Amino acid sequence: MDLDTILLETEERMQRSCDYLQRELRGIRTGRANTALLEYIKVDYYGSHTDLRELAAISVSEATQLVVKPFDPSSKGDIVRAIETSGLGLNPMSEGSMIRINVPAPSADRRKQLMSQVRKLAEDSKVAVRNERRDANKAIDALAVDKKNPIPEDQATSAKEDIDAMTKKACDQLDTLATKKCAEIEEI
Numbered sequence: 001m002d003l004d005t006i007l008l009e010t011e012e013r014m015q016r017s018c019d020y021l022q023r024e025l026r027g028i029r030t031g032r033a034n035t036a037l038l039e040y041i042k043v044d045y046y047g048s049h050t051d052l053r054e055l056a057a058i059s060v061s062e063a064t065q066l067v068v069k070p071f072d073p074s075s076k077g078d079i080v081r082a083i084e085t086s087g088l089g090l091n092p093m094s095e096g097s098m099i100r101i102n103v104p105a106p107s108a109d110r111r112k113q114l115m116s117q118v119r120k121l122a123e124d125s126k127v128a129v130r131n132e133r134r135d136a137n138k139a140i141d142a143l144a145v146d147k148k149n150p151i152p153e154d155q156a157t158s159a160k161e162d163i164d165a166m167t168k169k170a171c172d173q174l175d176t177l178a179t180k181k182c183a184e185i186e187e188i
Contacts, residue, residue, distance in 0.1 A: 014167070017128040026039075028118060068101065083099070118178050126174055133164070
């Protein structure tokens with residue numbers, strides 16, 4: 001493995017950590033109805049755990065209301081059960097062939113819980129980014145002491161500085177995402 005490959009793979013993995021956090025934050029509840037809240041809820045559908053977005057059309061009918069229209073009407077009971085047990089604190093109401101879900105504004109205590117959850121997710125992603133930095137630095141050190149084809153010391157130092165810059169950029173991006181989500185949660 002050469003230096004460019006290490007840098008590219010490290011940057012790609014750090015970006016994946018940022019993308020993961022972004023996906024996870026979409027599913028955290030704010031006062032506003034958002035379809036991402038329900039998309040990844042697992043529904044026990046004919047013995048397999050399937051994402052809700054694959055079983056139903058999810059839409060926002062009002063600012064605080066979601067509507068779920070199952071593609072298969074017989075799966076409505078399973079969907080209602082999955083939403084109730086999801087831990088989001090939502091109460092689905094079955095109405096004909098669709099399910100209505102009112103998304104109430106979270107209480108002050110619940111907001112604090114959600115904000116601490118956001119910060120924990122962001123910190124976990126930062127740990128993943130730092131682990132990528134550690135692994136890349138180890139790979140660079142291994143290249144520097146390679147008996148057959150060593151790289152110059154100044155190249156290794158420069159590559160480590162590049163990795164540190166990538167790490168700082170990724171951590172700043174993660175902080176920005178978390179701060180933005182916390183602001184959304186505080187908003188009533």
